[in-house]
Amino acid sequence: MRILVVEDDAKIASFVVKGLKQEGYAVDHAPDGDTGLSLATTTSYDAAVVDVMLPGLDGLSLVKRLRLSFPELPVLFLSARSTVEDRVRGLQAGGDDYLTKPFAFAELSARVQALLRRATRAPETTKLTVGDVTLDLVSRVVTVAGESIELQPREFALLGYLMRHPNRPVTKTMILEHVWDYSFDPQTNVVDVLVSRLRSKVDPDKTRIETVRGVGYVIHGRA
DSSP states (O other): OEEEEEOSOHHHHHHHHHHHHHTTOEEEEESSHHHHHHHHHHSOOSEEEEESSOSSSOHHHHHHHHHHHOTTOOEEEEESOOSHHHHHHHHHTTOSEEEESSOOHHHHHHHHHHHHHHHTOSHHHHEEEETTEEEETTTOOEEETTEEEOOOHHHHHHHHHHHTSTTSOEEHHHHHHHHSSSOOOTTOOHHHHHHHHHHHHHOTTSSSEEEETTTEEEEOSOO
16 A cells, blocks of 8 residues: 655654555655645555645645545644644544644554545455455455465565456566555566565465566466
């Protein structure tokens, strides 16, 4: 899942982005409202964390404009403003939740998870099944042939991305853009390394994840 963080405070942005990445999310950071709006309108996001007070386009105005094109995008506001009136103003501007600074990352993470859970409450998007592999996006439990296996966050993100595109090749570029946060570097082998690790856990007999030479990978099985 990909999350947009719009925060002008460099320390807070680094803190939030690092924490979300460690939990397996792909994260883009915008230091101001105008950059945030540009990213949001050119990239597909599963949720956004937006500071209220931003240089240029402020957070409330940013979310109001986003709501015109992306009414379903879950938005968590961050703000040092903590009065009831401030929180009400944020929710009325289109925010789904409001967290005041300072905050613990554990609480921010829990609130983001709750927003994503509500946004993906349909059974077909909270639980993915391809062949004998199942992945629960909410509980983050993965089973293969009925047996639970443990995956690292990045392995979980890769498997989820492959399972969202069953029986269709996904390129290394696509994987890099959705599982990591940087554009394709033809010299890197991080995708190959991660796929190898994932295969050792979910596909030891190499019947589920196929290498498409010169393209990328495809996971096989009835969805």
